[in-house]
Amino acid sequence: MKKNIKCYMCDSDAVSSEHVPPKCLFPESKDVEGENYRKHLITVPSCEIHNSAKSKDDEFLMISLAGIIGNNSIGYLHKFTKVNRAIRRTANRLLDKAFTSRKHYYLKRDNGFLEVIWGTPDHERLISCFEHIAYGLHYYHLGKCFKGKVNVLLGYLHSEDEGNNTFVQYIKDRAAIDLKDIPEYGENRDIFYYQFSDPDDNGIYMVHMRFYGGIDIYASFLPEDKPKPFDLGIELMNAGIETVFVLDGKEYRVKKANKSEEKNESENL
Ligand SMILES: [Zn+2]
Incomplete structure (x- = not known):
């Protein structure tokens, strides 16, 4: 690696490069x-720290994504080949790691079909994986390391908390409007592509990542030199007050469940 090339996550010198998203998400021929x-x-330069211990996360992410409802047929095929080989190899330990408990999370398809997955995905670890991918895409697409706050929303997970589901849907619908005319990047579109939105009035921008044709992840970037914007609706919602968001004439009625009950993914946006 040439001198003076910096890591995609920090200011250290890069010593190697890594794939974003991880290579194992892309099926072998x-x-x-x-x-x-x-x-x-896509590869980005990476320092010693940000490259080490990453392969375990890569495999975790592969098992968490491939083969779940919402995937296209390539995602399923990947699940039944490489992913299952990885699961067998490690005697299901990986599955235990990917899904921490037996709470009912489910994935919802456009046709209303539901399937309960193994359990509750390890949210924190998923968020951290996608944060790294968001940083990597930022470096690759915008040519610089991002400095500021990244928030990840897992748009494909539904919880028992209907208020939270409504909020996620609201964010997804709003993103769909913002991203309508924005180009999609990715040479293997059945597996992965992404879009970068333009900065809004507050300087916040977003990357939308789509995996296996139907799994949507959103990451917002709030640069460090920009103040955190005040959004009355979000503040009310976070205070547990029923809040109505309106988008294109459609109403989204959101009331947050008791904050202490569960870490809520909408707080991350
Ligand atoms: Zn680094």
Whole structure:
């Protein structure tokens, strides 16, 4: 690696490079009838610290995403080949790690079909994985390391808290409007593509990541030199007061469950 090239996450010198998203999310051609889903994968320079111990996270992410409802057929195929090999190899320990408890989370499809997945995904670890990917895409797409606050929303998970689900839906619908005319990047679109929104009035911008044709993740970037914007609706909602968000004439009635009950993913946005 050339001197003076900086890590995608910090100010240290880069010593190696890594894939964003992780390479293992992209099926090997032997598993998908010779199809090449590893065209021009994105890599970013990485320092010692930000490159080490990452392979475990990569495998965790692969198991958490591939094969769940919302995937296209390539995602399923990936699940039934490489992902299951990884699960067998480690005698299900990986599954235990990916899903921490048996609470009912479910994934909702457009046709209303529901499937309960193994349990509650390890939220914190998922958020951390996607944060790294967001930093990597920022470095790759905008040519610089991001300084500030990144917030990740897992748009594909539904919880028992309906108020939270409504809020996630509101964010997704709002993002869909913001991203309507924004180009999509990615050479293996069935596996992964992303979009970067323009900064809003507060200087906040967003990356939308789509995996396996139907799993949506959003990460917002609040640069360190910008003040945290005040949003009355969000403040009310966080205080536990029923709040109505309106978008294109559609109403989203959101009341947050008791804050202490559960870490709520909407707080992350
Ligand atoms: Zn680093």
